[in-house]
Amino acid sequence: MTPNAALLVVDMQNDFMPGGALAVPRGHEIVEPINRLAQRFANVVLTQDWHCPGHASFASSHPGRQVYETIDAFYGPQILWPDHCVMGSHGAALHPDLDIRHAGLILRKGYHKAVDSYSAFLEADRETRTGLDGWLSSRGITEVVVCGLATDFCVGWTACDGRHFGLTVKVIEEASRAIDLDGSMARAHRNMAVAGANFVTISQLIG
Numbered sequence: 001m002t003p004n005a006a007l008l009v010v011d012m013q014n015d016f017m018p019g020g021a022l023a024v025p026r027g028h029e030i031v032e033p034i035n036r037l038a039q040r041f042a043n044v045v046l047t048q049d050w051h052c053p054g055h056a057s058f059a060s061s062h063p064g065r066q067v068y069e070t071i072d073a074f075y076g077p078q079i080l081w082p083d084h085c086v087m088g089s090h091g092a093a094l095h096p097d098l099d100i101r102h103a104g105l106i107l108r109k110g111y112h113k114a115v116d117s118y119s120a121f122l123e124a125d126r127e128t129r130t131g132l133d134g135w136l137s138s139r140g141i142t143e144v145v146v147c148g149l150a151t152d153f154c155v156g157w158t159a160c161d162g163r164h165f166g167l168t169v170k171v172i173e174e175a176s177r178a179i180d181l182d183g184s185m186a187r188a189h190r191n192m193a194v195a196g197a198n199f200v201t202i203s204q205l206i207g
């Protein structure tokens, strides 16, 4: 790939794998394709969802509320999830078979207790930056290729925000998997398309 492109590998963590606390169906299937894909990129960023105990996105932090309910947080609607990716836990660790040793950055997000962060660029208040935009721009990176978990949440929001920061964005859906909660996959696909993200296959990308 061109030196001005980076691969963003989103949230390939144990809790998002089958058997994990917030399992994405067939999430494990994309570990090997992503490993192979990463070999074609000089610039790779891995992200980790990384919540403190009692995080605002956990249903358990809101007495009387159920998992997958939506509440009005101060920054807008927030889906309540099972406790997942608690910082330092086994569930928050990257999948043991993910093998991308040359990744230059591991970016953690969602560690502010009161605010969630699906996006690798901006927290859910839509103001607080993670710093990823600066990391990329300081390296002259103008294009991001996004894959991982889950297509309809963290991959989708990251892709849209990549466009927001002026980057060329390519999404590899075959190297991503979705939760698909109440039509969330169709919504995410539409949002990514409207934002100007391109959908590419692995073979289109690397031939």
Ligand SMILES: [Zn+2]
Pocket: 049, 050, 051, 057, 084, 085, 110
């Ligand atoms: Zn989370």
